[in-house]
Amino acid sequence: DIQMTQSPHSLSASLGETVSIECLASEGISNYLAWYQQKPGKSPQLLIYYASSLQDGVPSRFSGSGSGTQYSLKISNMQPEDEGVYYCQQGYKYPWTFGGGTKLELK
Amino acid sequence: EVQLVESGGSLVQPGGSLKLSCVASGFTFSNYWMDWVRQTPGKSLEWIGEINTDGSKTNYAPSIKDRFTISRDNAKSTLYLQMSNVKSDDTAIYYCTRIRVLTGDYWGQGVMVTVSS
Numbered sequence: 001d002i003q004m005t006q007s008p009h010s011l012s013a014s015l016g017e018t019v020s021i022e023c024l025a026s027e028g029i030s031n032y033l034a035w036y037q038q039k040p041g042k043s044p045q046l047l048i049y050y051a052s053s054l055q056d057g058v059p060s061r062f063s064g065s066g067s068g069t070q071y072s073l074k075i076s077n078m079q080p081e082d083e084g085v086y087y088c089q090q091g092y093k094y095p096w097t098f099g100g101g102t103k104l105e106l107k
Numbered sequence: 108e109v110q111l112v113e114s115g116g117s118l119v120q121p122g123g124s125l126k127l128s129c130v131a132s133g134f135t136f137s138n139y140w141m142d143w144v145r146q147t148p149g150k151s152l153e154w155i156g157e158i159n160t161d162g163s164k165t166n167y168a169p170s171i172k173d174r175f176t177i178s179r180d181n182a183k184s185t186l187y188l189q190m191s192n193v194k195s196d197d198t199a200i201y202y203c204t205r206i207r208v209l210t211g212d213y214w215g216q217g218v219m220v221t222v223s224s
Contacts, residue, residue, distance in 0.1 A: 001169075034210040043202055043214040044152065050208055087152060091209030095168040096142075096154040 002026050002090050006099035012107040013078040021102045023088035025069045032092035035064055035073045038101075039084040047086075048073065080106055109133040109213045111203050116218035119193055123222075129186040129203030129215055136184035137161070140206040143177060143188050145199035146217070153199075155188070157206065171197075193222045 003026040013019045023033065031051040036044035046055045048064035051071055061076040075082055083106050088099040115127040129141070143155040156167035158177045165177050176189040186203050198221050204211030 032209055036211075043217050044211070045214070046210060046212050049210040049212070053208075055212065089152070089154075089210070094166050096209075098152040098154070100151050 001095055002029065002093055002097050004088055004090055004097050004099040006086075006088055006102050008102060009100070010103040010105070012105040013075075014107045015078055015080070017078045017107075018074065018076045019078060019104065020075075021073045021086050021088075021104075023066075023071045023073070023099050025071070025090055027093075028068050029090045029092035031067060032090055033064070033066065033071045034089045034091065035062075036087045036089065037082075037084045038087065044087060075104070078106065082106075109205065111205065111213060111215035113201065113203055113215045113218035116201065116220045118221045118223060119190075120224050121194060121222055123193055124189070124191045125193065125220060127188040127190070127201055127203075127218060127220070129188075131184045131186065131203075131205070134205070136179075137181040141177075141179060141186045142204045142206055142211060143175075143186075144202045144204055144211065144214075145197075146202070147196075147199045155201075158186070190220070193220075195222050198222045 005024045007022045033051045035048040038044040052064045063074045085101045110132045113129045119125045142157040158165045162179045174192050178187045200217040202217045203215045205213040
C-alpha cells in the first residue's frame, strides 16, 4: 500500500497568517492527490483535487501544489473557519490511502 | 443540492452482520462511481472500497475483502455496504462518498457502527 505521511501533526496560526501542510507519498502518485478539511462532528469536505485543482465553492486562499511524492496545501490569510483537521489522500493506486491528518488551530 | 444520507448503523456483536444504506439525491446517481470510507474514533480515514456506475465492478481494501460487499440499486439511487463476520476493529463511522476525478467530492454525514459483545 502507498503510505501517506503528513506533517506537521498539528499547528496553530494567527489570524491572517499563511500556513502550509505537507504530504509525502511512499511512491510517486502522479498528482492523484486530494486534500480534505474536517471539522468536529462533520464529514470531510473536499478542498483540492488532482494536487492543485480547487473544488467548486472553496475559497481561493486554499491552494495545492506538488508532484511526484511531495505535495503541500497552503492556506493564505488564516480565518477562524479554517480550524479543523486536514487530510491528504492518494487516488493513484488501490487501496486508496489517507494521511494521518494535521490539526490546525487558531492561535 | 447533492445529498448522501447513510442509515443502518447500530451495535452488532462480533461475528455478526449488518447492512448499511446510502440514499443519494440531487444528482444522477447512475453516472457516478461510489465509495465507502470509514473513520475510527479519534483516528484517520480508511478507504473500504468502491463500485462502478452499473454495479458490475468493485474494488476493496485488503483489510475487509471477503467480509464486506458493496452493491447499488440505481433505480433507487441507493448504495449499500453489506458487512459480515464483523470484528471489533470494524467499529467506526462509515461514510459513503461520490467519486469524481478519483476523489470523494461529496460525503454523507456518516453512520456509526459499533462492534461489541
